[in-house]
Amino acid sequence: MGVSRKLGYSGIAVATLLQVCSAAAGTIGGANSSSAAEWFFIAIVAGAIAISVVAARSAKATSDFLVAGGRITPLQNGFALAGDFMSAGAFLGLSALIFNSGFDGMIYAIGYLASWPLVIFLVAGPLKNLGRYTMADVLSYRFDGRRVRLLVAIISLTLVVFYLIAQMVGAGQVIQLMFGFSYPTSVVIVGVLMIVCVMAGGMIATTWVQIVKAVLMLLTGIVLAFLTLRNFGYDLSRLFGAALAAHPKASGILVSQTLPKAPWSGISLGLALIFGTAGLPHILMRFFTVKNGRDAIRSTAWATALIGLFFLLLFPIGYGAIALVMKDPSYHDQSGALIGGANTVSIHLSHVLGGDIGMAFVCAVSFATIIAVVAGLTLAGASTISHDLLRSTSSDPDGKKGLFGARMATLVIGTVATLLALAFRDQNVAYMLGLAFALAASANFPILLLSLYWPKLTTAGVIAGGCVGFASSIVFTILGPAIWVKTFGFAAPLVSLDPPTLITMPLTFLVCWAVSSRDRSKKGAEERAAFGEQYRRSLA
Amino acid sequence: MSDRSWRLRITCTAALLIAYLGFFGASALAPLTMSSPLLGGSISLEMMLGVAVMAFFVAITGYYAYASEA
Numbered sequence: 290m291g292v293s294r295k296l297g298y299s300g301i302a303v304a305t306l307l308q309v310c311s312a313a314a315g316t317i318g319g320a321n322s323s324s325a326a327e328w329f330f331i332a333i334v335a336g337a338i339a340i341s342v343v344a345a346r347s348a349k350a351t352s353d354f355l356v357a358g359g360r361i362t363p364l365q366n367g368f369a370l371a372g373d374f375m376s377a378g379a380f381l382g383l384s385a386l387i388f389n390s391g392f393d394g395m396i397y398a399i400g401y402l403a404s405w406p407l408v409i410f411l412v413a414g415p416l417k418n419l420g421r422y423t424m425a426d427v428l429s430y431r432f433d434g435r436r437v438r439l440l441v442a443i444i445s446l447t448l449v450v451f452y453l454i455a456q457m458v459g460a461g462q463v464i465q466l467m468f469g470f471s472y473p474t475s476v477v478i479v480g481v482l483m484i485v486c487v488m489a490g491g492m493i494a495t496t497w498v499q500i501v502k503a504v505l506m507l508l509t510g511i512v513l514a515f516l517t518l519r520n521f522g523y524d525l526s527r528l529f530g531a532a533l534a535a536h537p538k539a540s541g542i543l544v545s546q547t548l549p550k551a552p553w554s555g556i557s558l559g560l561a562l563i564f565g566t567a568g569l570p571h572i573l574m575r576f577f578t579v580k581n582g583r584d585a586i587r588s589t590a591w592a593t594a595l596i597g598l599f600f601l602l603l604f605p606i607g608y609g610a611i612a613l614v615m616k617d618p619s620y621h622d623q624s625g626a627l628i629g630g631a632n633t634v635s636i637h638l639s640h641v642l643g644g645d646i647g648m649a650f651v652c653a654v655s656f657a658t659i660i661a662v663v664a665g666l667t668l669a670g671a672s673t674i675s676h677d678l679l680r681s682t683s684s685d686p687d688g689k690k691g692l693f694g695a696r697m698a699t700l701v702i703g704t705v706a707t708l709l710a711l712a713f714r715d716q717n718v719a720y721m722l723g724l725a726f727a728l729a730a731s732a733n734f735p736i737l738l739l740s741l742y743w744p745k746l747t748t749a750g751v752i753a754g755g756c757v758g759f760a761s762s763i764v765f766t767i768l769g770p771a772i773w774v775k776t777f778g779f780a781a782p783l784v785s786l787d788p789p790t791l792i793t794m795p796l797t798f799l800v801c802w803a804v805s806s807r808d809r810s811k812k813g814a815e816e817r818a819a820f821g822e823q824y825r826r827s828l829a
Numbered sequence: 830m831s832d833r834s835w836r837l838r839i840t841c842t843a844a845l846l847i848a849y850l851g852f853f854g855a856s857a858l859a860p861l862t863m864s865s866p867l868l869g870g871s872i873s874l875e876m877m878l879g880v881a882v883m884a885f886f887v888a889i890t891g892y893y894a895y896a897s898e899a
Contacts, residue, residue: 395879396856399849402883406845406890410838414897529872543873548857559853583898590894597887601880828834 325646329653340497344490351691354491355422355672356577363584367591370575372499373665377658385631387607391542398600400562409589412567414582415741415827422676424573431819433748440755442677445570448728449670455721457710460659466629467652480707483663487699495664502661505654510602516642517609531612557791565726568733571669610638667702674698720771723788731793732758744820747813750805758797765789841893852882
């Protein structure tokens with residue numbers, strides 16, 4: 290039996306296990322939400338471990354471990370991309386944003402979705418045609434491999450660590466709330482499961498965890514949206530009318546509240562969202578898991594359709610939550626605040642619509658979402674360490690020694706992320722996700738785009754532009770509202786843009802252009818001459 | 830360079846950015862221009878525009894995948 294088929298059966302087994310658990314929970318005297326949640330939680334953990342064990346048998350070389358040997362089909366990769374991208378922040382966070390502000394949630398959703406057409410138009414195909422494991426492979430095609438690999442590794446690792454901390458801290462808080470574990474226990478559970486899953490099964494296991502998660506998340510969205518609409522007689526005007534009546538901002542939730550007040554920050558955020566995805570290492574890495582550039586394009590088309598569908602479903606869910614949860618006192622504490630905070634509004638809605646079992650299922654899907662995203666991030670970090678930083682030091686980078694190195698890199702990244710998540714327990718980490726997107730849009734994306742399409746770019750331009758994009762993103766974020774005011778407690782930020790992408794991304798392009806244009810070296814001339822061959826190969 | 834491939838990329842990227850900026854501009858200006866409520870006053874024109882833009886993004890991505898293989 291092929292590994293792919295075995296893994297397919299494992300995925301089906303996880304879904305079946307969830308159904309069995311659902312039935313079991315329903316029959317356990319009264320089926321309260323905590324016992325159902327425990328069943329679902331066990332099912333998710335068992336499913337992830339089963340997938341990893343099956344996948345471990347086929348991870349025999351570095352390419353199997355890091356990119357599943359390029360054997361993932363476009364449909365599978367489309368689901369995995371969607372599973373990798375739709376984090377708990379997208380599900381719980383966007384629902385919460387719609388619940389609090391209404392239309393502003395749509396601005397985020399459209400920004401996230403707009404990034405996917407851009408990925409397919411500009412990056413997906415050429416990336417696969419030119420690279421093997423990481424984005425640095427593409428840059429090394431005609432530039433000084435040692436220097437650009439080091440630069441991209443620093444940017445990517447910083448980005449992955451920030452992204453992982455934000456996800457892990459959020460995971461700790463959400464799991465603590467959902468399943469009643471303490472914060473340290475929650476973080477350690479996520480960390481250990483993430484390390485076991487990725488170390489054992491590498492990209493094959495990560496892909497199937499992401500596929501199962503994407504299917505569960507889409508099913509959850511479809512069922513919640515359907516039940517919400519059924520509650521209002523399938524009449525959208527009744528649903529939105531009830532939301533308007535329940536929300537203190539009334540008709541204010543039908544238009545943007547923040548854009549007219551801070552248009553420049555809005556534009557800056559839009560730039561980070563639509564260009565950031567094309568620079569996220571864990572997303573770019575997925576294009577190496579398919580056979581060729583054509584399959585990379587096909588898989589992006591699938592991912593866009595799935596992500597678009599999910600974001601559309603968030604609107605009936607978000608406005609349904611306003612209509613059904615906002616005025617219900619049983620979901621609010623004595624001070625009038627929503628129990629568990631706004632990020633749990635989808636979970637409360639699932640309780641309104643599906644009772645204890647419905648709520649337990651949504652908690653479990655949120656947990657699966659967290660595991661899938663952190664696994665993808667960990668693998669991207671491991672790939673950067675083992676391939677971009679340590680490959681030249683290994684005598685057998687594509688064989689068993691390389692595989693061992695990649696597994697050890699996974700252990701290091703996973704352990705560091707878990708320890709940092711424990712250390713950042715009581716810190717405001719919301720800015721870290723913004724910083725990760727700012728870094729991706731301001732450092733990774735410009736140098737990748739110019740290397741693919743601008744013949745005159747040279748190594749000097751890549752290094753200077755990448756360094757400026759990296760440093761300016763971090764410095765301007767520190768001086769901005771998210772850290773300078775909210776973390777350090779100053780009255781006003783030194784840079785009002787949040788995130789600073791409107792300044793930092795054009796700055797990177799400008800520095801790349803200025804330094805490359807003034808590069809008169811022989812090496813620079815050779816790199817320019819190599820562009821034609823690179824471009825032809827990128828279209829192959 | 831392949832002219833056809835280049836044209837396809839540029840056209841689709843330009844269409845994407847125009848659609849996004851159009852939605853963005855409409856959203857930023859909505860409170861100034863007084864949004865036009867639909868469906869009995871419960872949905873704004875900007876929301877309908879947002880849904881249309883999302884559908885457009887999915888459609889143009891599908892079109893690119895199809896056209897790049899042709």
